[in-house]
Amino acid sequence: MALSGSALPLREPVQVMRIDVITLFPAIFTGYLDQSLLAKARKRGLVQIVLHDLRAWSPDKKHFKVDDRPYGGGPGMVIRVEPVVECVEAVQRMADVPGRLLVMSPTGRPLDQQLVRQLAASPRLILLCGRYEGFDQRVYDLLHPEPISIGPYVLNGGEVAAMVIIDSVIRWIPGVLGNEESCRSDSFSQDPHFVKAAQYTRPPEYRGLKVPEVLLSGDHEQIRKWREEDSRRRAELRRQWLARHDTACGNQTEEGRAPPHPPES
Ligand code: 6GU
Numbered sequence: 408m409a410l411s412g413s414a415l416p417l418r419e420p421v422q423v424m425r426i427d428v429i430t431l432f433p434a435i436f437t438g439y440l441d442q443s444l445l446a447k448a449r450k451r452g453l454v455q456i457v458l459h460d461l462r463a464w465s466p467d468k469k470h471f472k473v474d475d476r477p478y479g480g481g482p483g484m485v486i487r488v489e490p491v492v493e494c495v496e497a498v499q500r501m502a503d504v505p506g507r508l509l510v511m512s513p514t515g516r517p518l519d520q521q522l523v524r525q526l527a528a529s530p531r532l533i534l535l536c537g538r539y540e541g542f543d544q545r546v547y548d549l550l551h552p553e554p555i556s557i558g559p560y561v562l563n564g565g566e567v568a569a570m571v572i573i574d575s576v577i578r579w580i581p582g583v584l585g586n587e588e589s590c591r592s593d594s595f596s597q598d599p600h601f602v603k604a605a606q607y608t609r610p611p612e613y614r615g616l617k618v619p620e621v622l623l624s625g626d627h628e629q630i631r632k633w634r635e636e637d638s639r640r641r642a643e644l645r646r647q648w649l650a651r652h653d654t655a656c657g658n659q660t661e662e663g664r665a666p667p668h669p670p671e672s
Contacts, residue, residue, distance in 0.1 A: 509554075
């Protein structure tokens with residue numbers, strides 16, 4: 408609708424992103440979705456998150472079962488193909504773009520900040536969460552979802568991973584953070600070796616630990632220099648610590664305990 412006269416829009420037009428989540432446990436998401444930044448972003452219409460209970464697409468209208476025993480035997484249960492394919496197809500038709508279909512999987516593409524930014528540029532994501540021993544192979548053959556992993560470990564299901572994706576992605580939607588610079592100055596956003604300088608707030612002294620004098624000085628140029636230096640120092644400590652403990656290869660040893668955060672030695 409065109410506006411005229413004094414009825415000028417107060418804000419820039421918003422960019423809305425839609426995220427659909429398909430899960431057997433939608434209740435896992437509700438506490439998270441209703442808090443903090445995400446609740447605000449949803450209220451302001453910057454992001455729309457729609458939960459879908461996979462059981463609603465179960466062919467079993469009595470017990471709403473969606474899993475079954477694996478052909479060929481073996482432990483655990485497998486999620487059947489029909490409810491998943493029919494649910495995903497129905498969800499894809501619910502909006503004018505089909506969106507990027509992601510399946511949460513420990514063997515998927517590792518989520519990193521570059522992928523987060525790429526996902527944030529999409530107008531729509533559909534996050535498919537599995538449980539049990541996984542989906543029937545035909546889910547992959549028919550829907551070609553992109554498998555995404557949040558790290559080299561196994562979770563009980565994809566729900567926590569989906570929340571990690573949502574949490575990291577919405578930071579990049581314009582207007583979601585109070586300060587547009589915040590997401591850009593995050594550790595890892597500029598380059599994967601970037602570490603933020605230490606932050607302090609009141610009181611100026613606690614248990615003998617004092618806030619660095621320069622931060623109280625009001626001298627912005629000196630503060631900028633101190634932060635740059637502190638950031639470099641921390642990045643170097645982190646690099647040394649990671650090299651010592653070889654964490655990148657998952658070979659963390661007994662003494663590979665994390666240093667106090669941020670690394671001090
Ligand atoms: Cl995305 N899903 C599951 N089930 N386990 C995981 C994971 C995802 N990422 C790491 N482990």
